Amino acid sequence: GENVEQHPSTLSVQEGDSAVIKCTYSDSASNYFPWYKQELGKRPQLIIDIRSNVGEKKDQRIAVTLNKTAKHFSLHITETQPEDSAVYFCAASTGNNDMRFGAGTRLTVKP
Amino acid sequence: DVKVTQSSRYLVKRTGEKVFLECVQDMDHENMFWYRQDPGLGLRLIYFSYDVKMKEKGDIPEGYSVSREKKERFSLILESASTNQTSMYLCASSRDRVEKLFFGSGTQLSVL
Numbered sequence: 001g002e003n004v005e006q007h008p009s010t011l012s013v014q015e016g017d018s019a020v021i022k023c024t025y026s027d028s029a030s031n032y033f034p035w036y037k038q039e040l041g042k043r044p045q046l047i048i049d050i051r052s053n054v055g056e057k058k059d060q061r062i063a064v065t066l067n068k069t070a071k072h073f074s075l076h077i078t079e080t081q082p083e084d085s086a087v088y089f090c091a092a093s094t095g096n097n098d099m100r101f102g103a104g105t106r107l108t109v110k111p
Numbered sequence: 112d113v114k115v116t117q118s119s120r121y122l123v124k125r126t127g128e129k130v131f132l133e134c135v136q137d138m139d140h141e142n143m144f145w146y147r148q149d150p151g152l153g154l155r156l157i158y159f160s161y162d163v164k165m166k167e168k169g170d171i172p173e174g175y176s177v178s179r180e181k182k183e184r185f186s187l188i189l190e191s192a193s194t195n196q197t198s199m200y201l202c203a204s205s206r207d208r209v210e211k212l213f214f215g216s217g218t219q220l221s222v223l
Contacts (some may be wrong), residue, residue, distance in 0.1 A: 001170065002216075004153075006153070007152070027117070034212075036212075042216070043115075043201070043214040043215060043216050043217060044154070044201070044212075044214050045214070046211040049113060049211065089153060089154065096208060098120050098156075099144075099156070099212065100156065101146075101153045101154040101155075102153055103151055103152055103153040104151075104153050
């Protein structure tokens with residue numbers, strides 16, 4: 001089955017800096033790659049996703065890139081703000097109800 | 112707005128008890144999921160269901176069972192709770208198989 005690895009497990013940045021979180025996946029049939037944000041004590045919520053026919057997607061300060069050949073994808077957050085502090089999860093799916101998550105990255109943005 | 116509701120936010124049970132975790136969604140979603148969340152391990156899939164009375168095993172189904180008698184309700188059952196099942200349990204639903212998941216608020220289960 002699919003295996004998703006996520007790095008780093010913790011990340012601390014200064015407000016205004018950029019943050020990058022990387023994930024690799026094992027199943028070459030995976031074609032959907034979402035990112036979820038979980039604030040302390042709250043439920044995970046989708047922030048951005050990308051499908052395998054697209055190499056990059058942006059939404060304001062966040063972007064996701066996908067390298068199908070290398071089987072890795074990354075989340076980029078620019079101009080970080082304290083409210084970006086949360087745990088971020090990447091995931092991969094082949095589309096058969098087999099969504100698998102990475103272990104999570106705890107991002108801390110210092111004011 | 113999609114609402115996924117889990118019946119309990121915190122639950123304390125004793126070893127050997129049978130435990131029921133309930134999840135209800137109000138958006139007529141076909142697919143429902145149970146994950147458990149543990150620090151450093153992320154979200155691990157226990158079971159999922161893509162239709163009423165249908166269920167599929169995820170990665171860690173041992174010690175768990177599920178029930179989906181109605182489309183909106185998906186129950187997770189711990190047949191005989193053990194201390195290693197102490198965890199945060201998250202229910203989720205989705206409309207399509209490759210579609211975003213909507214999560215419930217979670218149930219923090221402690222088995223003593």
